[in-house]
Amino acid sequence: MEKTWNNKAWFLVLPVLLLVAFSAVIPLMTVVNYSVQDTFGNNEFFWAGTDWFDEILHSARFWEALQRNLVFSFIILALEIPLGIFIALNMPKKGLGVPICLVLMALPLLIPWNVVGTIWQVFGRVDIGLLGHTLAALGIDYNYVRDPLDAWxxxxxxxxxxxxSLVVLLCYAGLVSIPDAYYQAAKIDGASRWSVFRYIQLPKMKRVLLIAVLLRFMDSFMIYTEPFVVTGGGPGNSTTFLSIDLVKTAVGQFDLGPAAAMSIVYFLIILLLSWIFYTVMTSHDADA
Amino acid sequence: MARITLDHIRHAYGPNPTSDAAYALREVDHEWADGGAYALLGPSGCGKTTLLNIISGLLLPSHGRILFDGNDVTNLSTQERNIAQVFQFPVIYDTMTVYDNLAFPLRNRGIAEADVDRRVREMLEIIDLSDWSKRRARRLTADQKQKISLGRGLVRNDVNAILFDEPLTVIDPHMKWVLRSQLKRLHKQFGFTMVYVTHDQTEALTFADKVVVMYEGQIVQIGTPAELFERPSHTFVGYFIGSPGMNVMPAQIDGSAIRLGNETIALDYAPNVAAGDKVELGIRPEFIRIGREGMPVTIARVEDIGRRKIVRASLAGQPIAIVASEDTELPAEPRVRFDPLALNIYANSWRVGREA
Known part of the structure; x- marks a missing residue:
């Protein structure tokens, strides 16, 4: 197709640009503005240069929180991706079971995050929670308020x-798009169940898996609401992730400068890691 | 290689078929010879693919048995039947190389790597992809991919039968011809039983020793291309094979003569037709001679198709097609004559033979 230049096209993207400017660019610039200044209230600001960045990058508290984030994201991906694939492989492909399974899978995704936190906060309580109480009755010493491991x-x-569920739904969408002929050909070629998975299902799920890994990585790396509701970052600092630390610094201590610097570093880390994930996972497509 | 017996096979996709119409496959009861090349020919939805999937074991028939060399294999899986099948659209394993794609069915069966290597190289040679063996399969064109699918079927030289489900649909016309002749050569070389589904009559007629014509879930005729052409046993075969198809006109039998409107054609035998049967006369356009003698026709139009022309006319109120050579003169008062040996009489759409 012939490419034509039409500068009127810019007017068509203008509304989106405005929207993004107000929702993302301007707030981000405000944060950048805070990160290089110091304030003692009264709307008085003093130039601080890169001091806050210096402070953040040299604080043990920041690195510990970052480490917790990385460990958490790693565990989440290692559990949710294989489990999601496994459930998707075993979901019915036709019949009445399909809508039932889909609705069941969608349910957790429809619950507001703070409600999820509250559900588990109550569920795990030793005195009144079903889970906590049952474990205690079985003689297992479980208490997420006291024990860092239990909290984790x-x-x-x-x-x-x-x-x-999100991983399941994405994988399921990838699986149902595989034509029957592939399974039939695999049968005729005498492929084992594992070969079918390895050479047909996994390659066909690759694209949706990439999206699933990226989404789950970014979301788990930014986790805030649920641990905040359940553990509040504790016991001690054991479940204090970057986001929780950030909120403590900004809203709890009103250290706007360091908090802003931290936000930017946090944002850059997510950007960098997402880019690495994306590059690594799509690099296989390039070689032929 | 095996003889394939289809013992009263019926199949319906729904659970409780009540009428004949509910059956995708109404009744198939035939035996296919070891080493034969069969083409299953018929319009879309006539049950060709259903029959093929029943043979390969991807589908369990609702009724009937299927036997290979006299052994019942109805309840055996595809693997146990040792069948190769090539599908309409290329199925390749994206992440593997071309070489590994071809080696896959062999390795799955635990064949020694040296043997695998020899056979894969041979097959790469045959499908003309030797230079591509180390390439990933996903980057290939549609016809290269389909060649890999074909190769995966052919690389196993011990199969009972190879089934093809319209394998050349996605291939461009030139390649079609090349692949078809390669298949024919391979068939001669290895002598496997071959079943080839198609809705393209040229493909079926050039490819197969025996063409199996299917119509509305049943086999209406199995025969050589010549038999299908000269003695179509069902009006559908007459209409489906040949271009243009056979002329089929309502007629009446009167002893050993056939009446077509006011015209009477004498036969040298008395067709066995029961009273109340729907009688039709079939004659191929190639066996009608147009000239100054015979039955009067009115010419509607003439289509020039190169070295021949097709004359569309009407005879006793019935439209007929006539194939005439390019230089045939069309007289002002045209008349036609039917070649008496090329007349086919049909009762309720089925051919009434001379012997019947």
Whole structure:
């Protein structure tokens, strides 16, 4: 097709540009503005240069929180991706089971995040929660308020419960788009169940898996609401992720400068890691 | 290689078929010889693919049995039947190389790697993809992909039968011809039983020893291309094979003569037709001679198709097509004559033979 230049086209994207400017660009610039200044209230600002960045990058508290984030995201991906694929492979492909499974899968995704947190906060309580109480009755010493490991397990299980469905739905969409002829050909070629998965289903799911991994990585790396509701970052700092630390700094201590610097570093880390994920996962497409 | 027996096969996709119309396959009861090349020919939706999938074991028939060399294989899986099948659209394993794609069915059966290598190289040679063997299969063109699908079927030289489900649909016309002759050569070389589904009569007629014509879920005729042409056993075969198809006109039998409107054609035998049967006369356009003698016709139009022309006319109120050579003169008061040996009489659409 012939490419034609028409500068009127810019008017068509103008509304979107305006919208994005107000929703993303201007707030981001405000943050950049805060990150290089210091304030003691009264709307008085003093130039601070890169001091806050310096402080953040040299604080143990920041690196510990970042480490928690990375570990958390790694665990989440390692659990939710295989589990999601497994469930999608075993979901019915036709019949009455399809809508039932789809609705069941969609349910956790429809629940507001703070409600998810509240559900698990209550569910895990030793005194009144079904899970906590049952575990206590079985003689298992479980208390997410006191024990860092229990707190982690609770947060991870909650996230798996909340978000595995997303991976399932994406994989399922990839699976149902595979024509029957592929399975028939595999039967005729005498392929084993594993070969069918390895050479037909997995390659066909690759694109949706890429999206699933990216979404789950970004979301788990930015996790805030659920652990905030359940553990509040504790016990101690054991479940204090970057986002929780950030909110504590900005809203709790009103250290706007350091918080802004931290936001920018946090944003750049997510951007960088997402880019790495994307590059690595699409690089296979390029070689022929 | 195996003889394939289809023992009263019926198939319906719905659970409780009540009428004949509910059956995708109404009744198939035939035996196909070991090493034969059969083409299943028929319009879309006539049950060709259903029959093919029943043979390969991808589909379990509602009724009937299927036997290979006299052994019942009805309940055996596709793997156990040792069948190769090539589908309409190319099926390739994207992430593998061309070489690995061809080696896949062999490796799955635990064949020694040295043997795999020899056979894959041979097959690469045959499908003309030797230079591409190390390339990933996903980047290839549609016809290269389909050649890989063909190769995956042919690389196993011990199969009972190879089934093709309109494998050349996506191939461009020139390649079609090349692949078809390669298939024919391979068939001669290895002697496997071959079943080839198509809705293209040229493909069926050039490819197969025996053409199996299907219509509305049943086999209406199995025969050599010549038999299908000269003695179509069902009016559908007459209409489907040949271009233009056979002229089929309502007629009446009167002893050993056939009446067509006011015209009477004498036969040298008395066709066995029961009273109340729907009687039709069939004659191929190639066996009608147009000239100054015979039955009067009115010419509607003439289509020039190169070295021949097709004359569309009407005889006793019935439209007929006549194939005439390019230089045939069309007289002002044209008349036609039917070649008496090329007359076919049909009762209720089925051919009434001379012997019947």
């Amino acid at each position: 397990i609770t947060v991870v299980v909650m996230d798996v419960w909340h978000w595995t």
